[in-house]
Amino acid sequence: MTKMHADEADVSADLVRRLVRGQFPEWVELPVERLASGGTVNAVFRLGDALTVRLPLTRSGVKQLEWERRWLPLLAPALPVAIPTVVARGEPGEGYPWVWSVHRWIEGENPVEGVLAEADGLARDLGAFVRAMWGLRVEDGPRAYRGAPLETVDAYTREAIEELRRTDEPFDADAATAAWEESLAAPAWAGAPRWVHSDLMPSNLLVAGGRLAAVLDFPTAGVGDPACDLIPAWNLLTASSRDTFMESVGADDATWLRGRGWALSMAVIQLPYYRATNPVISTNARYVIAQVV
Structure with a gap:
């Protein structure tokens, strides 16, 4: 391997x-x-x-x-x-x-980005999970891995975009940069820090009968800006079920934009690093970029 x-x-x-x-x-x-x-x-x-x-x-x-x-x-x-x-x-x-x-062991299977039997139902399930995370009343939580302001990964994201520009990937670096800058310009989170999972990738989800059965891999979780938990909108869901997820979560427009920024940042950083070693991650990164850009 x-x-x-x-x-x-x-x-x-x-x-x-x-x-x-x-x-x-x-x-x-x-x-x-x-x-x-x-x-x-x-x-x-x-x-x-x-x-x-x-x-x-x-x-x-x-x-x-x-x-x-x-x-x-x-x-x-x-x-x-x-x-x-x-x-x-x-x-x-x-x-x-x-x-x-x-x-x-938890029964279930990982969902595949864009190929969902119960897309709207899964979107509502994900929304319910995210709301439950945001509403946790567990004291003294650690800082979430992606709970900081989006600007903290600005340099890494721009470097990754430029790295991808130099590869043979079918990648529109200018469009990615424009989308990134739009998310960066969104107002910062001004509320109290909330609990977030911060790594809701398809490989960290289990579904059964098309509906959410379990969420895995919590060590990235902690408190911070809730925007990072919106990444399934672009790394898993389709355009129509994305709207269902947005309605279920109830996030404001600024949080939604920051969430899109996190999804894009993760994807452009992951793709050059994993494209030769992890086809699951690299395929998902390409899906995210296509959905955002």
């Missing part, structure tokens, strides 16, 4: 079997299967029918495990769909250098 990061650890189903055998012998007979994923932080393996093993791919992913252990039990009761449950924590071993985690 092609590595996405220069400092990425070597992981495999055999490594997971050895780690489980040494630390959780009660699960030693369970089959292990690596799951196809667009994730960039963890490798995920199914362990039997009811569990998953998550191994951080780089050292920077380790701190997310501690985040999950602290915050997930506090957030879960207030959210309208399932979120991950940490079952156990593994220790370094068998040549693997970091701690790792075991989660409960």
Whole structure:
């Protein structure tokens, strides 16, 4: 498997079997299967029918495990769909250098951008989830990964646009820059910081029967500008269901524009970095750019 990061650890189903055998012998007979994923932080393996093993791919992913252990039990009761449950924590071993985690399995499948069986229903479900996140009353939340003003990623976004201009991607850099500057010009968030997930990519969502069943990967969550949780409008939904999502969320025009800016920024930064190593992420980035530009 092609590595996405220069400092990425070597992981495999055999490594997971050895780690489980040494630390959780009660699960030693369970089959292990690596799951196809667009994730960039963890490798995920199914362990039997009811569990998953998550191994951080780089050292920077380790701190997310501690985040999950602290915050997930506090957030879960207030959210309208399932979120991950940490079952156990593994220790370094068998040549693997970091701690790792075991989660409960959640049934569902990742939605595919623009190909949605129940687009309006899913849009309403996403709106309900986002409203629930924004309404959380969990005290002392950490700063969200994308909770800062949009201008904090201005330089990175412009650099990525120029990098894409120099590639063979079918990409209108001038139109992307114009859309970015329109979002930058939107009034900043003036309200109290709100809880946000801040990484509502299709690979972090599970659907069943076309409707939202679960939301995954919460370590980016925290408090800040709520705009970043509007990114599914451009990274997943269609033009018509985007309107349904907007109505369901109830965001004002300025927050909507900043949300579009976050979606575009993420896409133009992800595409040059992952286009040769992560087809799920790079395909999604192209979808976002097409929807925005």
